[in-house]
Amino acid sequence: ETGVTQTPRHLVMGMTNKKSLKCEQHLGHNAMYWYKQSAKKPLELMFVYNFKEQTENNSVPSRFSPECPNSSHLFLHLHTLQPEDSALYLCASSQEGSGQGYSPLHFGNGTRLTVT
């Protein structure tokens, strides 16, 4: 499924670099999410945007900065990261308020980030 597209797939950056991760969803959903996935750990929710408004920021360090210019696009701006930030960053979307009772997340393939 190519409903949620993330670029780049892989990123290596130094601790002083600035880079951005991009996510685009083609599903007409109204909510978008950033998750961090580290090996053998549960998915960690970082940010939630609902109807382009940020509704959640789970105590994420300020070196991660999200941006949601419209309901189809989501960015994660990165600066002065630490080696422990190396992980798979997953974007997801869902349709909230659909009256279905639940709304499964649709994930992108992720960006594998390595901080050196």
Added chain:
Amino acid sequence: GQNIDQPTEMTATEGAIVQINCTYQTSGFNGLFWYQQHAGEAPTFLSYNVLDGLEEKGRFSSFLSRSKGYSYLLLKELQMKDSASYLCAVMDSNYQLIWGAGTKLIIKP
């Protein structure tokens, strides 16, 4: 605190049946999800249970017991392509998803 427990890794044989368990302790309950994630790929939605009982979808079934805080994912007629990680997630009373660390399933011929 809120917690989801599932085995880290399981091994099964092609053509066999495997059951992946998930136990949870959460603040309220608004449903339980199972996702499949192949290595290097996106997690994909498999099933949703909110009422007790068994939900069947082809070779995959998911069971829920709310009183026991327990679910399992049953995979029948295993195929090599079923080798993946299986993620259990519970939606709590605030409609927040609480995730388990995932179970890596290895299928051997």
